[in-house]
Amino acid sequence: MTKNTTQQKTMTTMIAEATTDAYSFSTYGAQQWQRAADLLERQGLSAGEIEWVLRSKWMRWAADEQGHPYGHSTAAALNKRLATIVRDARRYAQDTEAGVE
Secondary structure: OOOOOOOOOOHHHHHHHHOOOOOOHHHHHHHHHHHHHHHHHHOOOOHHHHHHHHOOHHHHHHHHHHOOOOOOOOHHHHHHHHHHHHHHHHHHHHHHHHOOO
């Protein structure tokens, strides 16, 4: 029997990697971007909702409020507005399912 050494990527890793072209990615960097995706997953958001948040202005606004130098924002920046971000992500998902744009 051989041991399978291939690690499967988590959902949030795939989302984080797929959204490196998002406007605010460079404000956070790869590690904090991944942490933000993980944080959003822990809040119960779906893959589509997490992607929406990472591509949204919420990421920029959170970084601006945190006030760290450019490129040093952290996932913790989302904490202040997390309830509102989650609410908006869920509304987006509902609107998308209903065909509202």
